Structures are given as C-alpha cells and as structure tokens.
Amino acid sequence: MKITLGDITQALGGTLRGNSELHIKRISPLASAKAGEVSFLSHAKYAQQLSQTQASCVILTPDSASGVQDWLSQGRAWIETDAPYLYFAKLTQWWKQKHAGALKAGVHPSAVIDPSAQIDPTASVGALCFVAAGARIGAHTHLAARVTVGEGCTIGQRCILHSGVVIGADGFGFAPRADKSWEKIEQLGAVRVGDDVEIGANTCIDRGALDDTIIEDGVKLDNLIQIGHNVKIGKHTAMAGNAGVAGSATIGAYCSVGGGAVILGHLTIADHVHISASTTVTRSITEPGLYTGMFPIDTNADWEKNAVTLRQLHKLRERIRELEKRLPPAPEST
Amino acid sequence: MKITLGDITQALGGTLRGNSELHIKRISPLASAKAGEVSFLSHAKYAQQLSQTQASCVILTPDSASGVQDWLSQGRAWIETDAPYLYFAKLTQWWKQKHAGALKAGVHPSAVIDPSAQIDPTASVGALCFVAAGARIGAHTHLAARVTVGEGCTIGQRCILHSGVVIGADGFGFAPRADKSWEKIEQLGAVRVGDDVEIGANTCIDRGALDDTIIEDGVKLDNLIQIGHNVKIGKHTAMAGNAGVAGSATIGAYCSVGGGAVILGHLTIADHVHISASTTVTRSITEPGLYTGMFPIDTNADWEKNAVTLRQLHKLRERIRELEKRLPPAPEST
Amino acid sequence: MKITLGDITQALGGTLRGNSELHIKRISPLASAKAGEVSFLSHAKYAQQLSQTQASCVILTPDSASGVQDWLSQGRAWIETDAPYLYFAKLTQWWKQKHAGALKAGVHPSAVIDPSAQIDPTASVGALCFVAAGARIGAHTHLAARVTVGEGCTIGQRCILHSGVVIGADGFGFAPRADKSWEKIEQLGAVRVGDDVEIGANTCIDRGALDDTIIEDGVKLDNLIQIGHNVKIGKHTAMAGNAGVAGSATIGAYCSVGGGAVILGHLTIADHVHISASTTVTRSITEPGLYTGMFPIDTNADWEKNAVTLRQLHKLRERIRELEKRLPPAPEST
Structure with missing residues (x-):
C-alpha cells in the first residue's frame, strides 16, 4: 500500500511543510528512523535526536520546527502540530486500520457464549473465549483470544480485553471457622467495566462479594494485574503490570499506579494520586501527588551492610538521643 | 423468588427476633443496606454502623443485640448467633444455591479431556478446559472455564479452580552448561492438590522436579500466585494475590501470606506464621507470629531524601560509634 | 519398563563403578532416595547426605567418589562425571523420553490456527491454543495447552511455551489527551522469540510499539512474568516468577533476575548482571555483579519501630552532623 504525507495530513490534520507526494513506508522511533519513514519529536529534550535522524518526515511542534528549516532543500518534510505525541498516537491508529482493516465484528466460532449473554453485534469476540450467562459485551468492544467474562458481568463500549483476561472470578472471601479452617463466602456481586477501558493480558478482575467491582470509563490496566473484589477504580486511571489492588480499595480518577505496586484493602485514594513502581500503599491517600516506598x-555487598544496620535503626536513633543528652548545649551562633 | 427470614433461620439456625414472614430481597453490607435487606455485624467495632443501618434484619451476637431492642417496634428484626461472620458466609452459600441452583456436574463439551484422565462424575469441568493424561479430578470439584490440569496431576474433592489456573506446568529447573547456557531438567514429579482447596484465577502451580508439589487440604490461593516446583503448603493456609513461592519451600499449616509477598526457595516456614503484604521471606521462620519487611x-520527596540516606546507613552507624568514643562516659545516675 | 545402570551410561556416558545390570526404578533427591533409585551429588557441600542416602547409585565427581568406595561391597554403584548436575539434567531428559516417548508433532484439533500462520511440521501445538495470522512456530517447538501467539509473532526452534502464555498482546502505550484521558497508541511491532527459549505458564510478552520485542536464544522465563513492549532480553538470561520488565528496557546476556523483581523502562542492563529477588532496578547497570534492594x-513489632524511624532517617543524619560539629576534634592518634 502506497501512503503519502498528503494522505496522512488529509486524514489527521496538522500543517505539512514539504512534498505531500513523498512516500512513507513505516513509522519509526526518531533514533532509528531511515529515509522513507515518518517519526515524531514528543519532547524538546530529544532535539539532539532530531538533528541526527534520517527520517524523511518528523511530527513536531511549530517551536521545534526551527531546527529543521534546511530539510526542505534536502527533499525532507515535517508536520507541525501542537501535540506531536497525540498526533503520533492517532497516526498509529490510522496506519493500523489502513493496513489491517477495521476489526471484524462477530463471535469466533470456537468461542463459547452462554445463550443468555448479550454480545453487541458490533463487538468482536476472539477465538476460544468464554462469555458466561447474563454477561453483556458492549458495542465495538474487542475480546482477544482466550478471554473469560463471568456470569452477569458487563463490559462497556469500545473496550479491549487482551488474551487471558479473567473478568468475574470469585473474590477472595472466607470466614474463619472455629477450627481455623475456612468457610467460603459466595461472591454474589459482579464486575462492571465502563467504556473505553483496556485490560492487559492475563489480568484478573474479581466479582464483588455483595456489591459489584467497578472499573470506570477510560481506565487502562496493563498485564498480570490483580483487582480484588469490590474495588472501584475511577475514570482514566492507569495501572502498570504486576500491580495488585486488594479488596474494597477505592482508587480515584486520573491516578497512575506503577508496576508491581500493591494497594492494600479498604483504602481510599484520592484523584490525581501517582504511586511509584514497587510501592505498597498501606494507608488512604487524601492529597494528590507522587508517593513512593x-x-x-545497590550492589549486594553495600545492600547487605545497610540492611543489617537497618534492622537496628531504632536503636541507632536511641544512641543519637543519648549522645545529644550527654553533650553540652550548642554554643549560640553570634 | 420470595425468601423470608423464617426460610433463612430454618435452613441455617440462629435465634430470630422479629417477624419470620419478613421478605428479604438481598444481602447487603451494613453501611449500604436498605429496607428489605439483611446484613451482618461481624465485629463490635462496627456498632456505629449498626445504629445507622437501614437493613430490615441484621445478623449479630447476643451481646450486640442490646443495641437493637427498639427494632421490634419498628417492624425490623435480627438473628442472634455466636459467629455472625460465619453465619453470613453460610447465608451467601444458601442464597447462591437458592438462586442459581447447585453447580451442574459434568464436562462442558468444549473442554478437552485426555481419555486416560479420571473426572469424578459429580465434578464440573467448565468450557475450554484442558485435562491431560492421567490427571484426576475429585468429587464435587469445579473447574471454571479455561483451566489446565497437567499430566498426572490430582485435584481432590470439593475444590474450586478459577478461570486461567495452570496446574502442572514444568517447574523452573535448568543446569548450567560449561558455556553458561542452560540444560533443561525435565520435571518428572506432579502436583497433588488436597480437598477443599480454592485456587484463584490465573494462578500457577508447577509440577515437581522429582517428587510432587503438594497443596494440602483447605488451602486457599488468590489470583495470579506462582507456586514453584516441590513447594509444600500446609493445610488451611491462605495466600493473597500476586504472591510467589520459589521452589522447594515448605510452608506450614494455618499460615497467611499477604499480597505480593515473595518466599524464597528451600525455606521452611512453621505453622501459624503470618507474612505481611509485599514482604520477602529470605530465611526460614520457626516461630509463629507476624513478620514484615x-x-x-511516603511522599516521593521525603522518600527520596530517606532513600539516599539509607544507602549511607552503614556509614552513619560508624559515625555514631565514633561520636560515642569521643564523648566522655555518661555521668552515673544517682 | 526395565532400566539398568548400563542403559544409562550407554546413553549418557560417565564412568560406571558397580554392577551395570542393577535395575533403576526412579530418579530421586539424595536425601530421600531409596534402594533401586539413582540420585546425584551436585555439590561437595551435600557430602553429608551422601553418607546417609539409601540410593543404589549416585552420580558424582571423581573427587567425591572417595566417600563411597565401600558401596561396591554393598552391591551399590556410582557414576563418575565431571559435571554431575548437568549429567542429572540429561538423565531426566532421557528418562522422560524413555517413559513418555518423544512429543508428538502436530496441531491438536481443538487449537485455532489462522490459515496464514506457519507451523513447522515438527512443532507440537497443544489443545485450545490460538496462533494468529502471520505467526510462525519453529521446528520442534512445543506449545502446551491454551497458549496464544499473536499476529505476526515468531517463535524459534526447540522452544517450550507453557500453558496460558500470551505472546504479542498490545504493549501498554497511550498518549495523554488535553483532558487527561488516554489516546491509544496502536502497537505495530511484533515479538520475536529466538531458539531454545522456555516461557513459563501465564507469562506475557507484549508486542513492540514500532519495532519488535526481542527475546534472544536460550532465554528462560518462569511463570507469571510480564515483559513490556520493545524490551530486549539477551541470550541465556533467566528470570524467576512474578518478575516484570517495563517497556524498552534492554537486558544483557547471561543475566539472572530474581522472583518478583521489577525492571523499570528504558534502562540498559549489562551482560552478567544478577538481580536479587524483589529488587527494583531504577537505573541502568553497566557493571557485571549482584545487585539488591x-x-x-523482621518480626512485625521490630519492623514497625524501624520503619517509623526510617521515615525520619534524613533528619537523623542531620542530627549526627550537628553532633559532630559540637564535639571538639578527635585527638590525633600517636
């Protein structure tokens, strides 16, 4: 398929400087782009790469364009836009649709769909999926191969559930018996996933115990994430891989959670809170901001010394206190 | 379906105070329960919620009943029992069976079962499961959709394996060759899962290298847990999501392991040991108790300052030691 | 099936001391081996177990054989080899093939294979797998049951992909819109897996955004690992369960990554770097070695005290500084 710069700007806008007939074969990162390829400058800090790239066309802000004025004489081009990264995102969508076509609606014949499940006719359900009784799959939503949507769970419109996702397994709920064995608490709630949600491969969202587990519109979950029962995740929050959220935690909107982070149960996290990777959230967070733990x-040798000392940290503090008591008061500064 | 309080106490016992003809439409958490709904008071510390709930009936201890004596005159009711949370658990089971019926025994036609596998006729095997040669599935055990039970592995009675579970993949065993590449150690053991075990979505239990990996009766595993080869988990131990147990670790009975915790290989953990979330167990634990690491x-700004200092902690200790040497001895207390 | 020591050494070499007609029923760990079983001494530090084992034959180095010279008179035997652990690994392979036969080539009828996918005729594709358009599966590679290989992804020769593996789900890429919702960046790259790679159950390797995600020859990945888009993992690197690698990280060859470790995005890790379990790599590592964080x-009680103090660590350092200023200079050593 022949794609020209003119095709791109006609579809996506932006101001093209250079030859609209130029053929584009590929979208590439700035550092490795070659002739015949289009790239993008997402941030001024990569301007050095701009001066070295071999790309035939770069998407950039009008401000950054000052660095490429001599490209015209080289037969190269650029596209000016206020939001180059967003433009790039839309370009990948347009590019994929151009090459692969729109996703075909319908249910793969190998998928197992309960007769009482409702699949929107515009939805696409991949090979070997299982959609249980009473589940609903919204318009233009795509279930990749081998996805489970459990009984009574609902998935909104334009969602993407990647391969291996499990929606609506039982939440982890047990009451201790007198002999310390466990009595199962049947999980009577469901999972409700909003619109425009993307859920990564092998991620699990458990059904609620009594009420539903709720994932609001626009949430993006990476792979291998565990969402416990009765969790609520606010709109447009994004979570990276291997993160886990324990039961009944409420996470606000526009938050981000780094890879491998753990959020304990029954906590409340405000909107616009950002949790670093590998951080464990052990208390509710009421103020927006970035939190880390x-x-x-370090090298293992240095870590070992510091870790040993860390286990005596409380005693070190007491020794400092003791030292402070034994010293005469500091002389007043003059 | 019409359910009355009388139906509930007839099935589950307890002492009903109030009108046994009262209709119950739903089981709800105390804080959000409305008229026509039944709730429970699991602990006296939630007594404040009791005074505010709209529930028509609450399950509570005889002691807590003092707070609701005026309910009778309001047409409301309560059920007295010594273990309200356990009663609630049994109520959820009764409720589910009442509404959804008992799980249908049998193998879903889309499941792939090796002819040499033995599935108890009372077991229920969901859509798109794979049960390999020589595997055995016990009575009343339920495999949700898309579960794998590998060759020669055995699952006991009344177990629940949620969607995406993989039992009996190869353990992670390789011998280093002289050139530092890896020679596979075939995993010749299997996995033996006891009775009344529940295994969460996408959790993996690897087969043993030579001997079997063993999960004893009543163990409860949450989602996305990794259990390495030759691990042994004692009865009624519970583990939360994203936890991992490396090869040949032995975990006692009645333990709990928090979300995201990691237990290194070849360790032994005593009975009644509780590991906090996100804690890494690097040595054997011989005494019952709660362990954390x-x-x-913190806010990222404060964390950064403390983390930088932490990397010099050993030197700080030496500076304290030096200070102590340079000070005259503390005056004796009189 | 009857297996004698002579069968073993004829197939795998080594120097047999003792009766080649001795029957071997099982391969067992040294500590639990019984008569009629063969075991191995992988390291001299287990010599104590050697003196107590009931094994009929042990694989060991010529040096270690001094401890078993009296076995001949007991009708017992040993196999001398310079690399007993490697010999044991090969023995497990030979043993499995002897008992289970070679893996049968071919595609299970329940697997769903896109007509444009290329499956080598010697490959084995398990039940309920999905292999998408344009994917290629190399010679003698084995896909266990319920594996997904996404569009255009390639798997080399002699690989093993365990149940639940997802190759080629979309990488986690989104551009923020002005309203802080997310615009999807279509992932146009693929995943390329080299030869002799083993990938554990439910592990996920995402496709690249523009370029491909690359797993080089001989890499071994345990279960439930997340590999982000555009990651590159060098040859013969091994990673343990629950580990995660964020997008665009480059990991060298011959590295090891412990269970639950997290490697942040866009980092570069040199060859021969070893990362301890539960460690988060937040910066590039240029020197070989062992790194930990x-x-x-500790007991929860001690941990609590130390954790509270840790949050004031920076202030403790300032107090030490202050103390040092207030003390007279240390006397010169004479």
Whole structure:
C-alpha cells in the first residue's frame, strides 16, 4: 500500500511543510528512523535526536520546527502540530486500520457464549473465549483470544480485553471457622467495566462479594494485574503490570499506579494520586501527588551492610538521643 | 423468588427476633443496606454502623443485640448467633444455591479431556478446559472455564479452580552448561492438590522436579500466585494475590501470606506464621507470629531524601560509634 | 519398563563403578532416595547426605567418589562425571523420553490456527491454543495447552511455551489527551522469540510499539512474568516468577533476575548482571555483579519501630552532623 504525507495530513490534520507526494513506508522511533519513514519529536529534550535522524518526515511542534528549516532543500518534510505525541498516537491508529482493516465484528466460532449473554453485534469476540450467562459485551468492544467474562458481568463500549483476561472470578472471601479452617463466602456481586477501558493480558478482575467491582470509563490496566473484589477504580486511571489492588480499595480518577505496586484493602485514594513502581500503599491517600516506598537498589555487598544496620535503626536513633543528652548545649551562633 | 427470614433461620439456625414472614430481597453490607435487606455485624467495632443501618434484619451476637431492642417496634428484626461472620458466609452459600441452583456436574463439551484422565462424575469441568493424561479430578470439584490440569496431576474433592489456573506446568529447573547456557531438567514429579482447596484465577502451580508439589487440604490461593516446583503448603493456609513461592519451600499449616509477598526457595516456614503484604521471606521462620519487611510509603520527596540516606546507613552507624568514643562516659545516675 | 545402570551410561556416558545390570526404578533427591533409585551429588557441600542416602547409585565427581568406595561391597554403584548436575539434567531428559516417548508433532484439533500462520511440521501445538495470522512456530517447538501467539509473532526452534502464555498482546502505550484521558497508541511491532527459549505458564510478552520485542536464544522465563513492549532480553538470561520488565528496557546476556523483581523502562542492563529477588532496578547497570534492594524481613513489632524511624532517617543524619560539629576534634592518634 502506497501512503503519502498528503494522505496522512488529509486524514489527521496538522500543517505539512514539504512534498505531500513523498512516500512513507513505516513509522519509526526518531533514533532509528531511515529515509522513507515518518517519526515524531514528543519532547524538546530529544532535539539532539532530531538533528541526527534520517527520517524523511518528523511530527513536531511549530517551536521545534526551527531546527529543521534546511530539510526542505534536502527533499525532507515535517508536520507541525501542537501535540506531536497525540498526533503520533492517532497516526498509529490510522496506519493500523489502513493496513489491517477495521476489526471484524462477530463471535469466533470456537468461542463459547452462554445463550443468555448479550454480545453487541458490533463487538468482536476472539477465538476460544468464554462469555458466561447474563454477561453483556458492549458495542465495538474487542475480546482477544482466550478471554473469560463471568456470569452477569458487563463490559462497556469500545473496550479491549487482551488474551487471558479473567473478568468475574470469585473474590477472595472466607470466614474463619472455629477450627481455623475456612468457610467460603459466595461472591454474589459482579464486575462492571465502563467504556473505553483496556485490560492487559492475563489480568484478573474479581466479582464483588455483595456489591459489584467497578472499573470506570477510560481506565487502562496493563498485564498480570490483580483487582480484588469490590474495588472501584475511577475514570482514566492507569495501572502498570504486576500491580495488585486488594479488596474494597477505592482508587480515584486520573491516578497512575506503577508496576508491581500493591494497594492494600479498604483504602481510599484520592484523584490525581501517582504511586511509584514497587510501592505498597498501606494507608488512604487524601492529597494528590507522587508517593513512593521502595528500597533503593545497590550492589549486594553495600545492600547487605545497610540492611543489617537497618534492622537496628531504632536503636541507632536511641544512641543519637543519648549522645545529644550527654553533650553540652550548642554554643549560640553570634 | 420470595425468601423470608423464617426460610433463612430454618435452613441455617440462629435465634430470630422479629417477624419470620419478613421478605428479604438481598444481602447487603451494613453501611449500604436498605429496607428489605439483611446484613451482618461481624465485629463490635462496627456498632456505629449498626445504629445507622437501614437493613430490615441484621445478623449479630447476643451481646450486640442490646443495641437493637427498639427494632421490634419498628417492624425490623435480627438473628442472634455466636459467629455472625460465619453465619453470613453460610447465608451467601444458601442464597447462591437458592438462586442459581447447585453447580451442574459434568464436562462442558468444549473442554478437552485426555481419555486416560479420571473426572469424578459429580465434578464440573467448565468450557475450554484442558485435562491431560492421567490427571484426576475429585468429587464435587469445579473447574471454571479455561483451566489446565497437567499430566498426572490430582485435584481432590470439593475444590474450586478459577478461570486461567495452570496446574502442572514444568517447574523452573535448568543446569548450567560449561558455556553458561542452560540444560533443561525435565520435571518428572506432579502436583497433588488436597480437598477443599480454592485456587484463584490465573494462578500457577508447577509440577515437581522429582517428587510432587503438594497443596494440602483447605488451602486457599488468590489470583495470579506462582507456586514453584516441590513447594509444600500446609493445610488451611491462605495466600493473597500476586504472591510467589520459589521452589522447594515448605510452608506450614494455618499460615497467611499477604499480597505480593515473595518466599524464597528451600525455606521452611512453621505453622501459624503470618507474612505481611509485599514482604520477602529470605530465611526460614520457626516461630509463629507476624513478620514484615516492606518499605514504608511516603511522599516521593521525603522518600527520596530517606532513600539516599539509607544507602549511607552503614556509614552513619560508624559515625555514631565514633561520636560515642569521643564523648566522655555518661555521668552515673544517682 | 526395565532400566539398568548400563542403559544409562550407554546413553549418557560417565564412568560406571558397580554392577551395570542393577535395575533403576526412579530418579530421586539424595536425601530421600531409596534402594533401586539413582540420585546425584551436585555439590561437595551435600557430602553429608551422601553418607546417609539409601540410593543404589549416585552420580558424582571423581573427587567425591572417595566417600563411597565401600558401596561396591554393598552391591551399590556410582557414576563418575565431571559435571554431575548437568549429567542429572540429561538423565531426566532421557528418562522422560524413555517413559513418555518423544512429543508428538502436530496441531491438536481443538487449537485455532489462522490459515496464514506457519507451523513447522515438527512443532507440537497443544489443545485450545490460538496462533494468529502471520505467526510462525519453529521446528520442534512445543506449545502446551491454551497458549496464544499473536499476529505476526515468531517463535524459534526447540522452544517450550507453557500453558496460558500470551505472546504479542498490545504493549501498554497511550498518549495523554488535553483532558487527561488516554489516546491509544496502536502497537505495530511484533515479538520475536529466538531458539531454545522456555516461557513459563501465564507469562506475557507484549508486542513492540514500532519495532519488535526481542527475546534472544536460550532465554528462560518462569511463570507469571510480564515483559513490556520493545524490551530486549539477551541470550541465556533467566528470570524467576512474578518478575516484570517495563517497556524498552534492554537486558544483557547471561543475566539472572530474581522472583518478583521489577525492571523499570528504558534502562540498559549489562551482560552478567544478577538481580536479587524483589529488587527494583531504577537505573541502568553497566557493571557485571549482584545487585539488591529489598527490605529485610523482621518480626512485625521490630519492623514497625524501624520503619517509623526510617521515615525520619534524613533528619537523623542531620542530627549526627550537628553532633559532630559540637564535639571538639578527635585527638590525633600517636
């Protein structure tokens, strides 16, 4: 398929400087782009790469364009836009649709769909999926191969559930018996996933115990994430891989949670809170901001010395206190 | 379906105070329960919620009943029992069976079962499961959709394996060759899962290298847990999501392991040991108790300052030692 | 099936001391081996177990054989080899093939294979797998049951992909819109897996955004690992369960990554770097060696005291500084 710069700007806008007939074969990162390829400058800090790239066309802000004025004489081009990264995102969508076509609606014949499940006719359900009784899959939503949507769970419109996702397994709920064995608490709630939600491969969202587990519109979950029962995740929050959220935690909107982070149960996290990777949230967070709790990496030898000392830290504090008591008061500064 | 309080206490016992003809439409949490709904008071510390709930009936201890004596005159009711949370658990089971019916025994036609596998006729095997040669599934055990039970592995009675579970993948065993590449150690053991075990979505239990990996009766595993080869988990131990147990670790009975915790290989953990979330167990634990190792969360700015200092902690200790040497001895207390 | 020591050494070499007609029923760990079983001494530090084992034959180095010279008179035997652990690994392979036969090539009828996918005729594709358009599976590679290989992804020769693996789900890429919702960046790259790679159950490797995600020859990945888009993992690197690698990280060859470790995005890690379990890699590592960052486990009571103090660590350092200023200079040593 022949794609020209003119095709791109006609579809996506932006101001093209250079030859609209130029053929584009590929979208590439700035550092490795070659002739015949289009790239993008997402941030001024990569301007050095701009001066070295071999790309035939770069998407950039009008401000950054000052650095490429001599490209015209080289037969190269650029596209000016106020939001180059967003433009790039839309370009990948347009590019994929151009090459692969729109996703075909319908249910793969190998998928197992309960007769009482409702699949929107515009939805696409991949091979070997299982959609249980009473589940609903919204318009233009795509279930990749091998996805489970459990009984009574609902998935909104334009969602993407990647391969291996499990929606609506039982939440982890047990009451202790007198002999310390466990009595199962049947999980009577469901999972409700809003619109425009993307859920990564092998991620699990458990059904609620009594009420539903709720994932609001626009939430983006990476792979291998565990969402416990009765969790609520606010709109447009994004979570990276291997993160886990324990039961009944409420996470606000526009938050981000780094890879491997753990959020304990029954906590409330405000909107616009950002949790660093590998951080464990042990208390509710009421103020927006960036929060971290992660042991700094070191050579193993140095780590060992510091870790041993860390286990005596409280005693070290007492020794400092003792020293402070034994010293005469500091002389007044003059 | 019409359910009355009388139906409930007839099935589950307890002492009903109030009108046994009262209709119950739903089981709800105390804080959000409305008229026509039944709730429970699991602990006296939630007594404040009791005074505010709209529930028509609450399950509570005889002691807590003093707070609701005026309910009778309001047409409301309560059920007295010594273990309200356990009663609630049994109520959820009764409720589910009442509404959804008992799980249908049998193998879903889309499941792939090796002819040499033995599935108890009372077991229920969901859609798109794979049960390999020589595997055995016990009575009344339920495999949700898309579960794998590998060759020669055995699952006991009344177990629940949620969607995406993988039992009996190869353990992670390799011998280093002289050139530092890896020679596979075939995993010749299997996995033996006892009775009344529940295994969460996408959790993996690897087969043993030579002997079997063993999960004893009543163990409860949450989602996305990794259990390495030759691990042994004692009865009624519970583990939360994203936890991992490396090869040949032996975990006692009645333990709990928090979300995201990691237990290193070849360790032994006694009975009644509780590991906090996000804690890494690096040595055997011989005494019952609660153990923790987790970096406390803080604002990123404060964390950064403390983390930088932590990397010099050993030197700080030496500076304290030096200060102590340079000070005259503390005056004796009189 | 009857197996004699002579069968073993004829197939795998080594120097047999003792009766080649001795029957071997099982391969067992040294500590639990019984008569009729063969075991191995992988390291001289287990010599104590050697003196107590009931094994009929042990694989060991010529040096270690001094401890078993009296076995001949007991009708017992040993196999001398310079690399007993490697010999044991090969023995497990030979043993499995002897008992289970070679893996049968071919595609299970329940697997769903896109007509444009290329499956080598010697490959084995398990039940309920999905192999998408344009994917390629190399010679003698084995896909266990319920594996997904996404569009255009390639798997080399002699690989093993365990149940639940997802190759080629979309990488986690989104551009923020002005309203802080997310615009999807279509992931146009693929995943390329080299030869002799083993990938554990439910592990996920995402496709690249523009370029491909690359797993080089001989890499071994345990279960439930997340590999982000555009990651590159060098040959013969091994990673343990629950580990996660964020997008665009480059990991060298011959590295090891412990269970639950997290490697942040866009980092570069040199060859021969070893990362301890539960360690978060937050910066590039240029020197080979062992690196660690993990909070030491303690009783919860002690942990609490130390954790509270840790949050004031920076202030403690300032107090030490202050003390040092207030003390007279240390006397010169004579």
